[in-house]
Amino acid sequence: MAQQFPDAPYLNGHHTPIRFEAEAPDLIVTGEIPDDLAGVFYRNGPDPLYPPREDSYHWFDGDGMVFGFFIEDGRVSMRNRWVRTDKFEKELEAGRKLYGAFGNPMTSDPAIGDTRYNTGNTNIVLHGGKLLALMEGAPPVEMGARDLSTISEYHYDGAITTTFSAHPKVDWGTGEMLNFGSMIHGPMGPKEIRYDHIDADGAVTGSEIIEVPFTTLMHTFLATENWVVFPVMPLEISLERMMKGGPMTAWVEGREARFAVMPRNGSAEDVRWFTMPPRHMFHELNAWEEDGRIVAIVASSHRAPLFPNEQGEMPEHSETRFGLTKWTFDLSGDTNEVQEEELTDRDMQFPRPDDRKMMRRTRHGFCNINIRARDARAEGLDAVMRIDTETGAEDLHDFGKGAAAGELIFAPRLGGTDEADGYAMTLVYSPETNETDLAIFAAQDIANGPIARVHIPFRVPGGFHCNYYSADSDLYRRAFGA
Numbered sequence: 001m002a003q004q005f006p007d008a009p010y011l012n013g014h015h016t017p018i019r020f021e022a023e024a025p026d027l028i029v030t031g032e033i034p035d036d037l038a039g040v041f042y043r044n045g046p047d048p049l050y051p052p053r054e055d056s057y058h059w060f061d062g063d064g065m066v067f068g069f070f071i072e073d074g075r076v077s078m079r080n081r082w083v084r085t086d087k088f089e090k091e092l093e094a095g096r097k098l099y100g101a102f103g104n105p106m107t108s109d110p111a112i113g114d115t116r117y118n119t120g121n122t123n124i125v126l127h128g129g130k131l132l133a134l135m136e137g138a139p140p141v142e143m144g145a146r147d148l149s150t151i152s153e154y155h156y157d158g159a160i161t162t163t164f165s166a167h168p169k170v171d172w173g174t175g176e177m178l179n180f181g182s183m184i185h186g187p188m189g190p191k192e193i194r195y196d197h198i199d200a201d202g203a204v205t206g207s208e209i210i211e212v213p214f215t216t217l218m219h220t221f222l223a224t225e226n227w228v229v230f231p232v233m234p235l236e237i238s239l240e241r242m243m244k245g246g247p248m249t250a251w252v253e254g255r256e257a258r259f260a261v262m263p264r265n266g267s268a269e270d271v272r273w274f275t276m277p278p279r280h281m282f283h284e285l286n287a288w289e290e291d292g293r294i295v296a297i298v299a300s301s302h303r304a305p306l307f308p309n310e311q312g313e314m315p316e317h318s319e320t321r322f323g324l325t326k327w328t329f330d331l332s333g334d335t336n337e338v339q340e341e342e343l344t345d346r347d348m349q350f351p352r353p354d355d356r357k358m359m360r361r362t363r364h365g366f367c368n369i370n371i372r373a374r375d376a377r378a379e380g381l382d383a384v385m386r387i388d389t390e391t392g393a394e395d396l397h398d399f400g401k402g403a404a405a406g407e408l409i410f411a412p413r414l415g416g417t418d419e420a421d422g423y424a425m426t427l428v429y430s431p432e433t434n435e436t437d438l439a440i441f442a443a444q445d446i447a448n449g450p451i452a453r454v455h456i457p458f459r460v461p462g463g464f465h466c467n468y469y470s471a472d473s474d475l476y477r478r479a480f481g482a
Ligand SMILES: [Fe+2]
Pocket: 122, 166, 167, 219, 282, 283, 464, 465
């Protein structure tokens, strides 16, 4: 018999787990689904099957649950399925949580045996004809692109058997996917990351091992047509500190941020290190090359959210809010200092470009932003925005008090190729109905409000990443065979 969940942050309000799987063949829509919109919108996020073993719960620790919205012939069907990893199946069989938070061996039940801790809860991407649920600390989990059934952990024919980033980058020009694995030897092993090239067919064509100065929670990286940048932020993972009674993952105050800059097809010997004052980022909007420089637009903060400092003190939301910032790495100059320019101090979460233009210069950024909440991650972000990163102009829609909007994703119109020619969509929770809608906007007129709201007849808990694949894209065709 499943037990009650504790009343803890990220287990209550709009985050409360739903703990069921559903499907709906033709959802009710207010407004119109445009004729030139067809494809699939996926969303991944945590929906813990059982209450945690500890007194507290970390948002990143829940079992992955994938939602798929299939937009075809002007109608929308949906399905949600847990990412049924070996961990999930083992706990379902036991009827309770067996794993400590993040798989912590000190708080796990010995019954876990040698099963890997894999929640598959962070991102959900199509590449090489496969749908992959990603969680950063373990290999991808392959799922059926349409039925969302869990197939198995996916190891690229044995080429990748350890960690796999939740933010690989697909170069839509070549079809290649670039990826990294952080902490490849675990928290006690040598401080190394792995950088992977995966071709459009899904074959690993090369991996490179790069030494890093300390073990960090490396969540994303930057990629351009010719360069990659691995950020080593002051959010350090240390088992030694944990053994002494401190937090395993902690913000190390005063430590500078470091960046390993490397030619995209280069090797570890080519790495040049850049630095900047203490900064954190979980997500970038995009990166590209410009006049001998790497330009990156990132959501950056002065301290990492959701994790304590070395003394165990949690930060206030105001210390950790992300604003949109332009970082410049001057490859031709003498300085190894990253230059920084603030574009907006709007409190935001997940900036996204037109994915088709990733690694090339883009102008439009799509973001979910917070207008009212004191702690936007726990309470929810109540608005979405397109920002013109060249002029700073905002194109914004406010969903109102208590709303919780997820990542705002650009969705191209069929046949369109220009940047931001199409639509933008997000899942948004409404406190009035206690339900969630998929809100669809004209991409360059967010301020006009949604042109369609697809009504989901229940609440979708707050989650992490979404992706949209247009039915006329190569990534979609390889997975759906269309
Ligand atoms: Fe992320």
